[in-house]
Amino acid sequence: MKNIAFIGLGNMGGPMAANLVRAGYTVRGVDVVEQAQAAAREQGVEVVPTAAEAARGADVVITMLPTGALVRKVIEEVLEGGVGKPLLFIDSSTVSVAECRDNAAVVRAAGYRFIDAPVSGGTVGAQAGTLAFMVGGSAEDVAEAAPLLDVMGRVTTHCGEVGAGEAAKLCNNMVLGVHQVVIAEAMILGRRLGLDPRTLHDVMAGSTGASWALTTNCPVPGVVESAASSRDFAGGFGTDLIIKDLHLAQVSATDTGTPTPLGDLAAALFRESAAAGHGRRDFSAVIELLESQSR
Incomplete structure (x- = not known):
């Protein structure tokens, strides 16, 4: 599996x-954004115009796209373009469980294989190759994909059959959204009680308040230099994306009759943050919304 087609070269897919x-694979990539294309070329990716061209001669097609509908479009384009060898599709996008299983069914009906492998770890993890993969698919297909996932991530968890990876990702990101909100609340409260944000960060990071939303993505600028907040919330995991993920979690919660009051509240706050102009900024910018609502 030396030839990889990579569709979606944005903040996550590009790194x-x-x-x-860098690990020695030949990668042909596709993205609609010229800036992403240029960045990928600088890293040695051969950028081509279409998914069908990228997949020609590939062993694996990896998709990292915003929606399940776009994943389906790529799958159909690749299949219509003609594939002359056994092919494994790895979808690292975050989509609904139903969309994932429908897309897998299209691939399997054409005689090919599919696993879902959404990720956690943000742009920092994508750049460092320390992502966590949550994977759904057959044991054989997951084992075949393992060398690639090991290059891009630090841990891979086989969660079950196709769709199980997406289910785990939605649950994880609901927790992430709640964490990011409450960390922002605590940082605002601590400062108003006279605490230096760095001191409060260090206290929580070394005790029971620790989480990725604090130690890697602290919403107070300058506390964690690599956090999006320290570059005016640019890059990172966009507010619009956490809204999408929380919406998918809410749909799944409704479908299964599961109460998720904190997840619902976090989703509402991020929607409000987007309406305030933070949609394309890192989701930790919710701290600015909470600041603006303060007395």
């Missing part, structure tokens, strides 16, 4: 593809 190139 993931670059890590594959």
